[in-house]
Amino acid sequence: MTESHFDLVNYLNQKNRIIKDDKKFEPSFIPSQLVHREAELAQMAIHFKSILSSDLHQAGKQLVIQGSVGTGKTVSVKQFGVTLEKISNEQKRGIFPILFVHLNCRRCRSWYLILTRLLRQLVPAFPLRGFSTDELLSFLGKILTEKKIKLLLCLDEFDYLITTSQDRDVLYSLLRHHEGTYFDQAQISLFLITRNPHIETDLDEGIISSLSQGILRFEPYNLDQMSDILSTRANEGLYEESFSSEIIKQIAILAVQRKDARYAIELLWRSAKIAECEKSPFITFEHIRKAEVSVFPVPQSFITELPTQHKIILLALAKLLNNGPTSHKVTTFELRMEYEQLCDSKGVIPRKSTQFWLYLKDLSKQGIIELSVQNRHKDGKSAGRITTLSIIDIPVEKIIELLEGLD
Ligand SMILES: Nc1ncnc2c1ncn2[C@@H]1O[C@H](COP(=O)(O)OP(=O)(O)OP(=O)(O)O)[C@@H](O)[C@H]1O
Ligand SMILES: [Mg+2]
Known part of the structure; x- marks a missing residue:
């Protein structure tokens, strides 16, 4: 038997000298300090302050948050909502509790899912099946009124939720809840988050006029702001001696080109991981270069959380494009054939052409x-x-790897 040179006990006992706390780099982490979003948080506070009043029956507030990818929309609204919820629970002087709920509409793509999630949060034993959307809306109004709770609901990436006219009607009911029949005296306030820069022109008039309360735009961070965000995160999640200001600046330069703070934080974390694997005492420029090629251009959840039909189409396209260096583009006809074959092998009924096109x-x-x-x-x-x-910038092999095993 050959002797192993790998000393597992010693390896496991070795202290990590780069990453202090992995959790600080997770997408769900809300940093204690949101640098360079003070003005936007102040705008939100001005806008929603009145819902902290002791009046339960006043109409709710609505605000649309618009900004491109990685501009801090989600994290800012979450921090704001959680804080408002906390204040409403702490102040006993006749102020009614606020329930803040954040839901991502890319994951919850129907009002049915959204409303049952909400109702389950209010009444954990709420049955998941058997009701129409109208009935669910009506329950929501009744339960909020009975429990004397004000709802602050954030519909993140809400464009995914309003694809049909029925979907838009439900949003309309929520926006005009004080004029409708569903909500009695309940108060519902809404944050609607979108990346779409033309949201005003893409929504129909009824919704736009109800949203006249405003749109708050999040501009991309500049180089100094990106560097500040990165150093705050590095201070929270890394050991002090493991990074230099030059390293932070270099990652900020790369992230500013993409205008994306999420990319910045992921690149920092990956560089730190590579440094750690190589047992380096600190992060070097070479670690950043290695990390750069390994960062996936869109969050992997964008792929793994797609609905089944989207996954099959994407897998079919990735397989065709993976057939050789000449397969740079495919026609809809070729894709349709591959898609039908894949559906067959998975026992899924292929959708008609119009739906496939959508x-x-x-x-x-x-x-x-x-x-x-x-x-x-x-x-x-x-x-x-x-x-x-x-497919432009996502390696097709990676897409196949992510989707091949999924049902
Ligand atoms: N001002 C900030 N301070 C600290 N961290 C920030 C700040 N802005 C963004 N981040 C971090 O950058 C990452 C991306 O932010 P966030 O998810 O809020 O972006 P987004 O605008 O919602 O993007 P998307 O449109 O892709 O959903 C998160 O990890 C977040 O914690
Ligand atoms: Mg977001």
Whole structure:
């Protein structure tokens, strides 16, 4: 038997000298200090202050938060909501408790899911099946009134929730809850978060006029702001001697090019992990370079949390594109064939062409695939249009790895 040179006991006993606390880098972590969002938090406070009053029956408030990827929308609203909830519970002087609920509509894609989640939070034994959306809305109003609780609901990435006119009607009912029949005297306030810069023109008029209370825009962070966010996080999650200000600056430079604080924090964490694996006493520029190539361009949850049909289409496209260096683009026809075969092998019924097309548009809207339409010509004459599909910056092998094993 050959002797192993790997000393497991010694390895496990060795102290990590780079990462002090992994949790500080997790997506769900809310930092104690939100640097450079003071003005936005102040705007929120001005806007929602009145819901801390002792009047239970006054209409709720609504605010749309718009900003591109990684501008701190989610973390700011979460920090604000949790704080408001805490204040309402601490102040006993006739102030009614506020319940803050944050739901991501990319994960909860229907009002049914949203409303049952909410009701379960208010009444843990609430049955999950058997009610229409109208009935659920009506229960929500009744329970809030009975329990004398004010609701502050954050619908994050809410665009995913309002794809049909029925969906828009439900949002409308919530926005105009004081004029409707569902809510009695209940007070419901809403945060609606979106990345869409043209949200005002993309929503219909009824909703827009109800949302006249305003849109708060989150601008991307500049280099100094990104560096501050990174050093605050490094101070919380890393050992002091493990990073330098040059390292922080370099990661900030890379993240500012993408205008994305999430990328900044992930790059810092990956660099730290690589430094740790290499048993280096500190993070070097080489660790950043290695980390850079390993960061996935979109959060992996964007892929793993897609609905089943989207997953099958994406897997079919990734497989076709993985067929060789010449497979840079595929046509909708080729994709449709591969998709039908995959559905067959998984025992899933393939969707009709119109629905299939809607899924493709949805994947393109999320920036996961690229759709391009070109005019074709034959003998100098127009020969119709052709749509091609490709995946730009996510390695297709990784997509296959993520989706292959999933049902
Ligand atoms: N001002 C800040 N201070 C500290 N950390 C921040 C700040 N802004 C963003 N972050 C961190 O950056 C990451 C991305 O922030 P967040 O999830 O809020 O972005 P977002 O605008 O909601 O992006 P998306 O549109 O992709 O959902 C999170 O880890 C968050 O904690
Ligand atoms: Mg977000």
